[in-house]
Amino acid sequence: MSGSNLLVVLTGSIAAAKACDVISRLVQRGHRVRCVATEAALRFVGPATLEGLTGAVPMAEMFAAGAALEHIELTRWADAVLVCPATANTINHLAAGLADDLPGALFLAHDRAKPWLIAPAMNPAMWAHPATRTAVERLRSWGVRFLPVAEGRTACGEVGEGRLAEPPVIVAAVEAAVARPARRLRVLITSGGTAEPIDGVRVLTNTSTGATGALLAEHFVRCGHDVTLLRARSAERPDVACREETFFTFADLDAALARRLAAEPFDAVIHAAAVSDYGVELVDAAGRVQPAGAGKLDTDAPPLLRLRSHPKLLDTLRARAIAPLRVVAFKLTCGAPGTEASAAVRAIFARSHADAVVHNDLTARGPAEGDFPASLHLPGGVVRACATRGELAIALEAWLVAEPPLAPEPIENRESKIENPHASLS
Ligand SMILES: Cc1cc2nc3c(=O)[nH]c(=O)nc-3n(C[C@H](O)[C@H](O)[C@H](O)COP(=O)(O)O)c2cc1C
Numbered sequence: 493m494s495g496s497n498l499l500v501v502l503t504g505s506i507a508a509a510k511a512c513d514v515i516s517r518l519v520q521r522g523h524r525v526r527c528v529a530t531e532a533a534l535r536f537v538g539p540a541t542l543e544g545l546t547g548a549v550p551m552a553e554m555f556a557a558g559a560a561l562e563h564i565e566l567t568r569w570a571d572a573v574l575v576c577p578a579t580a581n582t583i584n585h586l587a588a589g590l591a592d593d594l595p596g597a598l599f600l601a602h603d604r605a606k607p608w609l610i611a612p613a614m615n616p617a618m619w620a621h622p623a624t625r626t627a628v629e630r631l632r633s634w635g636v637r638f639l640p641v642a643e644g645r646t647a648c649g650e651v652g653e654g655r656l657a658e659p660p661v662i663v664a665a666v667e668a669a670v671a672r673p674a675r676r677l678r679v680l681i682t683s684g685g686t687a688e689p690i691d692g693v694r695v696l697t698n699t700s701t702g703a704t705g706a707l708l709a710e711h712f713v714r715c716g717h718d719v720t721l722l723r724a725r726s727a728e729r730p731d732v733a734c735r736e737e738t739f740f741t742f743a744d745l746d747a748a749l750a751r752r753l754a755a756e757p758f759d760a761v762i763h764a765a766a767v768s769d770y771g772v773e774l775v776d777a778a779g780r781v782q783p784a785g786a787g788k789l790d791t792d793a794p795p796l797l798r799l800r801s802h803p804k805l806l807d808t809l810r811a812r813a814i815a816p817l818r819v820v821a822f823k824l825t826c827g828a829p830g831t832e833a834s835a836a837v838r839a840i841f842a843r844s845h846a847d848a849v850v851h852n853d854l855t856a857r858g859p860a861e862g863d864f865p866a867s868l869h870l871p872g873g874v875v876r877a878c879a880t881r882g883e884l885a886i887a888l889e890a891w892l893v894a895e896p897p898l899a900p901e902p903i904e905n906r907e908s909k910i911e912n913p914h915a916s917l918s
Contacts, residue, residue, distance in 0.1 A: 495522035496670040499570035501595050502542070502550075504532020506647040507577035507613035507656035512537055514576055514611075514659045515545045518666065526566065528552070528594050530582065554594050563594060567602040572670050577613030577656045580624050586610075586636075587627030604635055607669035611639040611662050616652025639665050639733050657733075664714055664732045671716030675893050678718045680758045681709050682749070682765035684727025686742045688772050689785035690797065700766035702727020704822075704864065704881050708762055709734055711885035715893075720756075722748050724765065742768055742802050749805060750812055757815030760892050763806050764822050764850075770799040806844045816898035820888065821846035826854040837869050847871060848891065850884065 500515055502508050518525050527542045527550040534552060542550040551562055567573075575582065575595065582595055591597040602608060610631065618624060619641060628638060639662060642655040656662075683705020687695035702724055709721045709730040719734040722745060729736075737752075739745040745765060753761075772784035776796040789795055806821050821840050825833050837849045852866040866884045868876040870891060878884040 495524055496571040497569050498523050498525045498666060498670075499566055499573045499598075500525055500527050501573065501575040501578075501582075501598070502527060502529040502533040502537065503575065503577060503579040503582040503595065504530055504535060505577040505579050505613040505656070506536060508533050508536035510613075510656050510659065511576045511611075512541060512545060514574075514662045515542070517659055517663045519545060521663065521667070523666075526551075526569070528566070528598065530593065530595060532579070532581075551594060554597060563597040563601055567598055570602075570606065572607040572609065572666060573598065573602060574609045574611065574662070574666055576609075576611040576662060578610045580612075580614045580618040580621070583610065583612060583631070584623055584627045587630045607637060608635070609637045609639060609665060609669055611657055611665075612641050612654070613656035614654045615646050615648045616650050616654045619654035620652070637665070637669065637733070658731075661731050661733070664710065668713045668716055668732060671714065673716040673893060675897070676717055677712070677759040677892055678720075678756065679712050679760050679762060679892070680720045680722065680749075680752060681705050681712070681762045682722045682745065682767075683709070684724025685766040686724065686745055686768045687726075687740055688742065688768050688770070690772050690775060690795070691782075691787055691789045692785060693788050696768065696770075696772060696797075698766045698768065700724070700727070704884070705762075705764040706730040707881045708764065708885050708888065711882070712889060715889050717889075720752060720758075722752070722765070742771055742805075746805060749809065753809065753812040753817075754814060758813065758817055759815075759897070760818040760820060761809050761813075762820040762888065763809065765805075766824070767802065767805050769802055771802055772797050773800040774798040804844065806840075806846065810845070816900060818847045818892060818895065818898065819844070820848045820850065820892075822850045822852075824852055824854060828853060841869075848888070850888075 498518055502511050515525055525546045526548045527546055529550045529552050539550050585596055586599050591600050639657045641653050642657055643653050644655050645651050646655055684702030685698040685700035687697040689695050706728040709719050710732045712719045713732040713734050721734055721736045723736055723738050725738045725740050737748050739748055775782050775784055777789050778791045778793045809819050810817055821844055823836050823840055825836060833851055837851050840846050840849050849869040850866050852864055856865045864881050866878045868878060868884060868887050876887045878887055
């Protein structure tokens with residue numbers, strides 16, 4: 493990526509030292525960084541550190557001699573602004589639209605077509621306070637993008653949400669905000685395994701880790717696409733900020749897909765989730781039959797489970813969408829010979845009308861993180877061999893961006909779909 497002009501605003505948090513790591517990484521990645529620091533921020537990091545990292549003297553005062561109009565010049569210069577770390581004070585200040593200091597004046601003067609990102613850092617009580625919550629919502633409604641806060645022990649010894657996100661997450665979010673893909677796609681990714689309740693505490697599930705879904709989300713966000721991730725509760729979280737919703741059971745994922753696809757015109761769904769083919773219908777505990785998901789079984793004799801088949805969510809995606817959609821399916825085999833694997837992929841193209849199918853075989857998975865070979869099957873019999881999850885992400889993104897947008901469907905077709913989005917489930 494050729495470098496961007498980035499303005500980093502530091503405010504008075506103990507995490508200001510961590511922000512120096514962020515600045516250093518941005519500079520090393522070829523971006524031109526300039527800093528603004530509040531008076532409180534300069535109690536935590538010295539101006540010499542910021543000058544040393546960026547090669548430019550940090551701005552701190554609105555009325556500095558010779559730099560009185562700097563806030564206008566800086567907002568014109570910057571491709572994106574990052575407030576990092578952002579204190580509760582500054583977040584509330586910005587939400588109130590006050591311009592009595594340099595960050596406030598910059599915020600009001602900045603061109604709102606350009607990204608303004610905020611990486612909050614504060615103690616959990618400050619983050620949870622209604623004043624801060626209201627300010628965050630207000631700023632979001634004005635288009636400000638918030639990075640997720642991390643959970644854990646804060647400097648004040650309290651445990652909870654409010655820690656500054658890790659530097660690689662912040663760098664990825666900034667680069668995603670300034671990335672300009674040839675075509676910005678709206679992508680919905682499903683990830684991780686569903687769980688099927690037996691009783692109130694036990695589930696049937698699978699071994700999906702959600703690593704592929706997380707990596708795909710990271711890659712698409714970094715390329716500048718708009719990503720929504722439907723992630724199993726237990727699945728790996730991506731190292732980037734994107735819209736996320738978690739699911740637990742098949743029914744949760746089914747409902748989330750129906751809602752999301754009916755609300756937003758996605759360009760593609762990458763359906764990487766491992767969805768259980770069966771759910772538990774009835775549990776027979778020593779002759780006492782009860783519905784799944786109720787109470788807690790407490791018999792010594794193992795219960796008998798009656799399972800029911802789930803519909804294939806993959807087959808329902810297009811009918812639920814309000815816009816024409818490219819569908820990417822996943823097929824996992826376990827030690828299948830080549831001919832069997834090809835037949836399985838062909839069956840998905842035929843049955844589900846997927847536009848692309850990713851095939852991997854469990855026995856090919858390597859010991860290293862990301863080391864999971866896959867073949868990407870595209871229309872016209874084209875197959876791309878990908879040695880790692882990373883290569884798969886690159887190949888998928890390149891293919892989806894290169895494909896021309898799908899023409900809108902005739903209104904009459906669309907209306908009949910919207911009327912009954914669950915048609916294929918009934
Ligand atoms: C040691 C120390 C650490 C602090 N850390 C934070 C913090 O992480 N987040 C926060 O919102 N405020 C923190 N504060 C309080 C802010 O520095 C204070 O509200 C200040 O007025 C913020 O000014 P600014 O937003 O203009 O930088 C801390 C204060 C001290 C003394």
